[in-house]
Amino acid sequence: MPLWFLRGLRRGVVTTRYPGQPDASAAQLPTPPAFRPAALTRDLADRLAAICPSWALTRNGDVLFFDAGACTACGRCREAAPGAVTASGEFELAATDPAHLVKRIPLLGEGGS
């Protein structure tokens, strides 16, 4: 046991300061997408909804609904439309109501309405 005690003293504190301070490694985490409404059309929204493997995207009229609770941050939508979709960088997604995780994104691109 003295071996482990000395080893611990040498190793020091390794826990991060999160959430008091940001953790640098968070920048490497995959995060849900962020959408640029001005670049989204109905056609593009349908295409993105079709390729989403976890059914996190649905279109209703001129609105794209994005369920961050269903999203796995796989990046397929971002790869398919890099001009309209970027990584949000958000990973603190906790909500008290699942409905709060659903975002309405208006389709403002040319041909969107």
Next chain:
Amino acid sequence: MTAVGPDLACGRPGLPRLLSQLGYDARAGAGPVVTVSVAAADLEAAVRRLAAHEGARLADFFASGGNPAIDGDPVVLRLVWGLDCDRRYLVTESAIEGERYPALSDIAPAAFAEECEIFEQFGIRPAGGKPLNRVVLPPHAGPDFPRLGRPPAQEPAEVHAQHVVGGHAFEFPFGPVRQVGVESLYYGLVTSGEEVVDLYLFTWHKHRGVEWRLRGRTPREALFHVERTEGLGAVGAAWAFAAAAEAALEAAPPAPAMRARAIALELERLYNHAAATAALCQSTGLTVGQAAAEIALERLLRLNAAAFGHRYLFGVVDIGGARRGPDTAALRRGLPGAYGELRHAADALLATNSFVDRLEATGILTREAARRLGLVGPVARAAGVATDVRADHPAEPYSSRPPAVATGQSGDVLARFRVMLAEAAESVRLIGELLEAGAGPGGADLPESVTGRSDRSGLGWAESSRGEALAWVALDGSGRITRARLRPASVRNWRGFDDACRSQNVFTDIPIIEASFWLTVAGTSR
């Protein structure tokens, strides 16, 4: 600890003689997978010959067909035999008319769990009326529950393997909800209070119908679900599945993409072995050792994210290649430190008598039991069965740089721990070589459809951190999946767990044995 090369692990190749004994052209099978049709009437005799052949091991057993929408659609049984000395797989196909087939597990005990699964999913059972366990579908699975084929004419009773409750022994139910962060698993423990008399498992709580969900999808669409079969084995499962689809589509991934896959696979092995080390510490009550191993684990997971953009390496493998390549600089910068953390923790653990004493002679699996049950991975290698598909059935990049296969002899928890540590060191060496050779994303051109070709199936494999992962895929003319069989290593190795637990162990040894097996319930119940 012994390190063996692939040639030393094998006896003489025997495929030509085997095919000749089965009545086939001995020159058949130039490729890595040889498929032969065996009439249902000849199936028992064929399995007897194969099971008696020293160089053959039953690697998988599954069914397809039996579509309830097609009247009289027969169930086709496929047995996959690993002919490791020949570096081939032999697949036998047998169409079964009716609801019975020969009891193959009486000849090859490794077939029993699959006989149970085939009964649940396709409604046909081995002759002889032996009790079958419930292994995949939950008890509430009625006739309308999603299945791969027809439901059984009579639903199975809530049965489990025969066990003895007598004398002062009593049955102690444990699970399925266990401590925080541990998968759902039900233990039926028969104990006298200290010694484990018998043990059985219910694993169906995590059944998600993954194979059922893959039908009708393209292999690329299906890959997303395959990666989630068992989250801690995403790369191994995805590689095996992608290789099966590539065999069906006759696509050859480019070499840099194969090296990217291999780097991800070795990183997966590293973090899993670190996680198993932490679990061993937790199960032995060595909290400071657990913290040390978890520091190594966290560094390895962060390294995964830095190298491939995902802590658990999802999204690396693609059908025909790799979606992502490694960040070479990040790997070169981070790997020595992260592995060094694991190595230092392991060295300290091996110098801690109270830890080593709990591992030694605990959960012993004999070589004979490992062979009889068809076990794979570190569990089998620690018992002296040197099966490693990276060496036995090598695909690039392993064929040009075969790994040294670490084995043990004692088959106890300590032997499994030592095998894992040796494998972690070998993974680091392999990653270095693969980085030198160059790795990156890329893919082969895949055909739009596969119309006009009759044989649209393929077998794929990979050596995951838990051992040989297999996948078999059949496609229709439009390139959509008609049947996908996923066989992660967990499917094989849980059947050795109860054997290991019964071998002169006490109640408190079970968490230690479970940590040393380091399997997933999700992978086995799928």
